[in-house]
Amino acid sequence: MTISPAINGTASGTASQDRRLRTAAPQSGFAPWKDPAKKPIIRFEGVTKRFGDFVAVNNITLDIYEREFFALLGPSGCGKTTLLRMLAGFERPSEGRILVEGKDITDLAPYERSNINMMFQSYALFPHMTVERNVGFGLRQEGMPNDQIKLRVDEAMALVELGKFSHRKPHQLSGGQQQRVALARAIAKKPRLMLLDEPLGALDKKLRNQAQFELMRIQEQTGTTFVIVTHDQEEAMTVASRIAVMNQGTLEQVSTPGEIYETPQTRYVAQFIGDVNIMEGKVVSLPGDGTVDITPASGDGRIFKAGACQGLVVGQQVWLSVRPEKFRISLEQPQSTINVVKGRVDDVGYLGSISHYHVHTEAGNRVTALRANSSQSVERSISWDDTVWLEWPADAGVVLTA
Amino acid sequence: MKSRFSWFNVTAIVFGFAFLYIPILILVIYSFNESKLVTVWGGFSTKWYAGLLQNEQLMDAAWTTLRVAFISASMATVLGTMAALVLVRMGRFRGRTLFSGMIFAPLVMPEVITGLSLLLLFVAINFDRGFWTIVLAHATFTMCFAAVVVQARLTDFDQSVEEAAMDLGASPVATFFQVTLPIIAPSVVSAWLLAFTLSLDDLVIASFTTGPSATTLPMKIYSQVRLGVTPEINAISTIMIAFVTVGVLIASYMTRMQSTRAEKERRAVDAGAK
Numbered sequence: 001m002t003i004s005p006a007i008n009g010t011a012s013g014t015a016s017q018d019r020r021l022r023t024a025a026p027q028s029g030f031a032p033w034k035d036p037a038k039k040p041i042i043r044f045e046g047v048t049k050r051f052g053d054f055v056a057v058n059n060i061t062l063d064i065y066e067r068e069f070f071a072l073l074g075p076s077g078c079g080k081t082t083l084l085r086m087l088a089g090f091e092r093p094s095e096g097r098i099l100v101e102g103k104d105i106t107d108l109a110p111y112e113r114s115n116i117n118m119m120f121q122s123y124a125l126f127p128h129m130t131v132e133r134n135v136g137f138g139l140r141q142e143g144m145p146n147d148q149i150k151l152r153v154d155e156a157m158a159l160v161e162l163g164k165f166s167h168r169k170p171h172q173l174s175g176g177q178q179q180r181v182a183l184a185r186a187i188a189k190k191p192r193l194m195l196l197d198e199p200l201g202a203l204d205k206k207l208r209n210q211a212q213f214e215l216m217r218i219q220e221q222t223g224t225t226f227v228i229v230t231h232d233q234e235e236a237m238t239v240a241s242r243i244a245v246m247n248q249g250t251l252e253q254v255s256t257p258g259e260i261y262e263t264p265q266t267r268y269v270a271q272f273i274g275d276v277n278i279m280e281g282k283v284v285s286l287p288g289d290g291t292v293d294i295t296p297a298s299g300d301g302r303i304f305k306a307g308a309c310q311g312l313v314v315g316q317q318v319w320l321s322v323r324p325e326k327f328r329i330s331l332e333q334p335q336s337t338i339n340v341v342k343g344r345v346d347d348v349g350y351l352g353s354i355s356h357y358h359v360h361t362e363a364g365n366r367v368t369a370l371r372a373n374s375s376q377s378v379e380r381s382i383s384w385d386d387t388v389w390l391e392w393p394a395d396a397g398v399v400l401t402a
Numbered sequence: 403m404k405s406r407f408s409w410f411n412v413t414a415i416v417f418g419f420a421f422l423y424i425p426i427l428i429l430v431i432y433s434f435n436e437s438k439l440v441t442v443w444g445g446f447s448t449k450w451y452a453g454l455l456q457n458e459q460l461m462d463a464a465w466t467t468l469r470v471a472f473i474s475a476s477m478a479t480v481l482g483t484m485a486a487l488v489l490v491r492m493g494r495f496r497g498r499t500l501f502s503g504m505i506f507a508p509l510v511m512p513e514v515i516t517g518l519s520l521l522l523l524f525v526a527i528n529f530d531r532g533f534w535t536i537v538l539a540h541a542t543f544t545m546c547f548a549a550v551v552v553q554a555r556l557t558d559f560d561q562s563v564e565e566a567a568m569d570l571g572a573s574p575v576a577t578f579f580q581v582t583l584p585i586i587a588p589s590v591v592s593a594w595l596l597a598f599t600l601s602l603d604d605l606v607i608a609s610f611t612t613g614p615s616a617t618t619l620p621m622k623i624y625s626q627v628r629l630g631v632t633p634e635i636n637a638i639s640t641i642m643i644a645f646v647t648v649g650v651l652i653a654s655y656m657t658r659m660q661s662t663r664a665e666k667e668r669r670a671v672d673a674g675a676k
Contacts, residue, residue: 090565110568117569124566127663128584137580138570171663189570 030241031256032065039102041066041193041225042087047096049082056082058249059096064242069219069226071236074246074272080229083246084195087227088118100193111141118195121202123182125170131157131181132166138189156188159218176207183215187222194219196228200235212238233273237261245269261323263309266402270321277324277367278400279304283316291394294320300363305338306397319400324370326396329357331382334391343367345386359388426643433636440631450637460638463622466533467602470618474540475597481541482548482593483586489549490556508546516543517610524611531613539611540604544597551596555589555660588660592653599649603642 032038040063049057057079064070072080085091086098089110097106105113117138126134135156139149157163160180170178179199186194199215200208216239219226230236236243237257245252245260245268253260253269264270267278280297281304287293292312293303306320334340341361349356350373357369369390371382382388433451437444454460489502508516520539524531563585567577583590605620612621619642623635 088565088569110565111571111573113569114571118566120562120566122560122562124560124562126563126567126581126585137567137572141571141576185566185570 030067032068033063033242038065040064041068041101042227043099044083045097045099047083047086047093047098049079049086049091050094055249057086057093060249060251062244062251062254064225064227066225067223068241069216069228069239071240071243072227072229072246073231073233073236073243075231078246079249080231080246081197084118084197084227084229087193088116088195089113114142114189115192116195117186117189117191117193118197119182119186119199121198123170123178123202125178125181125185127170130167130169131162131173134170134181135166135184135188137185142189152188152190153184156184159187159221160184160214175202176211179203179211183218187218187224190222191224194224194226196226198229198231201230201232208235209238215239237273245272247272263398264321264400267319267321267400270398270400275324275368275370277322279320279365281318281320283312283314283318285314286312292399294318294399296363298363302363304397305394306399307395309399309401312399312401316401321398321400322392322396324356324368325372326392327367327369327390328392329359329369329371329382329388329390331386331388333389336391339394339397340389340391341367342387342389345382345384345388348382348384355382357382357388359390361390429636430640430643433633433640435633435636438633440633440636450633451641453634454637457634460619460622460634463617463619464638466616467619470533470536470540470608470616471598471601474537474544474601475594477537477541478544478548478597479590479594482545482550482597483552483590485545485549486553486556490553490559491561505546505549508543509550511543513543513604513606514610517607520607521610531611532615535611535613536608536616536618539607540597540601543604543607544600547600548593548597551593551657552586552589555586559585588656588663592656595649595653595656599646599653602646602649 042062042064044060044062047057047060048055060083072083074080082091086093087100089105089108089112093106097104099105100113100116105116126137129137132153136149136153139152144152153166154163157166160183162177162180162184165173165177165181170181173181179202183199196215200211203211212235215226215228219239226239228236228239237260240257242254242256243260244254247268252272253265255263260269260273264273264276270276270278281294282297284293284295284303291305291307292309293305295301295303297317304320312318328334333342341363343359343361345357346360346366347356347358349358352373354370354372357371359367359369361367367390432440432443434446434448435442435444436447436449485505489498489505492498517539520535520542521531523529524535529535559582564577564581567581568574572580603620604618605624608618609621609624612618619638623638626632626635
C-alpha cells in the first residue's frame with residue numbers, strides 16, 4: 001500500500017468528471033463555519049431520536065459545510081452512529097428536520113437520497129458479486145449505460161488504488177482491500193456527501209494510520225463533503241476539519257481539532273481528548289487584564305492564575321484544566337511564584353521520546369506532567385521521590401464551567 | 403487413549419443400518435425380479451419397469467404426484483421465504499411469538515389432524531376436492547419446513563448489505579431481487595427440494611384432502627398393496643426412492659455449499675480485523 005500524492009490512471013474521464021477530481025484541496029484558511037454568508041450543506045434542526053424510552057439523539061442543531069471533513073466523536077452509545085444513520089435515511093428523526101443543500105430530506109428513503117452515499121463499518125460488500133460489479137452497483141441502479149459504468153468504475157478503483165482485483169469476489173480479498181472496495185463503491189456515484197461509519201475500525205493500527213491519510217487525500221481530490229463517525233480521538237484529530245464531541249445524545253462541543261484540544265469547553269471534552277489534569281476551584285477575582293484568579297476547592301488559600309473564559313463571576317465554581325505537556329517540571333525552585341506547585345515524584349513512565357511524571361503535590365493532588373526527552377542526560381534526570389516544582393504559564397490553564 | 407474400535411459399537415452400527423436399509427434393499431432387488439411372485443427370485447429382469455409404462459393408472463398417479471409436488475413446493479417456498487423474512491427482519495412486533503409458534507406448530511402436528519382439519523375446511527367452504535385441494539394442503543404443511551430452512555440462513559445474514567444496496571439507490575424490491583435473494587438462493591433451493599420430496603411421499607394428508615378425480619402415487623400404491631404386492635409396485639417404489647434420494651442429496655449439498663461460503667466470508671472479515 002502506497003500513498004500516492006496524485007490521482008493516476010483516469011485516462012477515461014470526461015472533462016466534467018475530471019473537474020470534480022481536480023478541485024483544489026481546502027486551503028489552510030478553510031473555515032466556512034466562520035463565514036456568516038456561507039450556506040451549510042447539512043443542517044440538523046432540533047433533531048431528536050428516541051428508541052422507546054431511550055433518547056439516542058437529544059435535540060441536536062448542527063451545521064456542516066461543503067467540503068468539510070466532519071468527525072462525530074464519542075464513546076459507544078453516545079448517538080453518533082444514529083445521527084449518521086438519520087443522514088443516510090436508515091432512521092427517521094422522532095423530532096426535528098434534516099436539510100441537505102437547503103432541501104428537507106427528513107422523510108426521504110435511503111434510495112431517494114441520490115447525493116448521499118455511505119461506507120459501512122462492516123463494509124457490507126455484496127458477496128455474490130465481483131469487485132467490479134460491487135463498485136458499479138449504484139451506477140447500474142441509475143440505469144447508466146454499460147460503457148459509462150465501466151469508465152466510472154475504473155475511475156473509482158484508480159482513486160482508491162485498487163486496479164487489479166476487479167474480477168475477484170470480496171472473500172478473496174484482504175481486509176484492507178475490502179475496505180478500499182467499500183470506499184470505491186460509495187464514491188463511484190460521486191455523491192455530494194459521503195458518510196463513513198467507523199470506516200477503519202477493522203484495520204490494524206499501522207494500516208489504519210495509512211488509511212487515514214488516504215481518506216484525506218481522496219476527500220481533497222474529489223472535493224466531497226465527508227462525515228465520519230469514530231470513537232478513536234486520534235483518528236478524528238488526524239482527519240477532521242471540525243470535530244463534534246458527543247455525549248449521551250447531545251453535542252458537547254463542535255470545534256476544530258486544535259480548539260477541542262487547547263480550549264475544551266467542558267470537563268467531558270477535556271478528558272475525552274488526550275490526558276488532562278483537572279482541579280476544582282472557585283473564582284476569587286477578575287483582575288481585568290484578561291486573566292482570572294482561582295483558589296482550589298480544597299481551601300488551602302493558594303491562588304492560581306488562568307486565561308479567563310467569558311462570563312465568569314466572582315465566587316463561581318469552576319474547574320482548572322492543564323494539559324500534562326504544559327507543565328515545566330524542574331528540580332530547582334523557579335523564580336516565579338505564580339502557578340507553581342511543589343511535589344514529590346511518585347512514578348516515572350519512560351516512553352523514549354517523552355517521559356510521564358506522576359507528581360504527588362503538597363496539597364495532596366496527583367498530577368501528571370510530561371516532558372520531552374530532548375537532551376541526552378545533560379540535566380540530571382528526574383527520578384522517584386525527587387522533590388520537584390511544576391510551573392505553567394497562565395494561558396496554559398483552561399477554565400471550565402461545566 | 404484406547405482405540406474407539408469395539409465389537410459392541412460395530413454390532414450396533416451394523417444392526418442399526420440393517421434395520422433401516424434391508425427392507426428398502428429387498429424392495430429394490432425384487433423390483434428386478436423375473437418372477438411374478440414377490441417372494442421367489444426368478445432371475446434378473448427389467449420387465450416390470452417396462453410394464454410400468456403400460457400401466458396407465460400408475461403413470462397417471464405418478465404424473466399427478468409430480469405436478470402436485472412441483473406446484474405445492476413452489477408455493478410453499480414463496481410463502482415460507484416470506485414468513486422467514488418477516489420473522490427475522492421485523493424485529494419484535496406484537497404477536498411475533500404467536501406467529502412464529504403458529505408457523506412451526508405444523509412441524510410436530512400429527513398428519514391426521516392436519517389432514518382432517520384441511521378436509522373440514524374444504525368441506526365448509528364447499529371447495530371441490532381433487533388436484534388443487536391436495537396442492538393447497540401440501541403447500542400448507544411443507545411451508546413450515548421451507549420457513550425453517552430459509553430462516554436458518556437469514557439469521558446470520560448481515561443486514562447492512564441490504565442497507566448498502568438501498569443507500570446506492572436500489573428500491574426495496576430491487577434490493578430483494580438483486581442482493582437478498584441471490585445471497586440466500588441456496589437455502590431457498592434446498593427449501594424447495596425439501597418441500598418437493600415431502601409432498602412426493604405424503605399419503606395421509608393427500609388421502610384426506612383428495613376427491614374422486616385425483617389420485618397420487620402413494621395413494622395408488624397403498625390401495626394396490628391391499629390387493630397384494632406386485633413387482634410393479636416394487637419398481638415404482640424404487641423410482642420414488644431414487645427421486646427422493648437425489649432430492650435430499652442435492653438439498654444437503656446446497657446447504658453445505660452455503661455454510662462453506664458463509665465460513666469463507668467470516669474468515670475474510672476476520673482477516674480484515676487482524
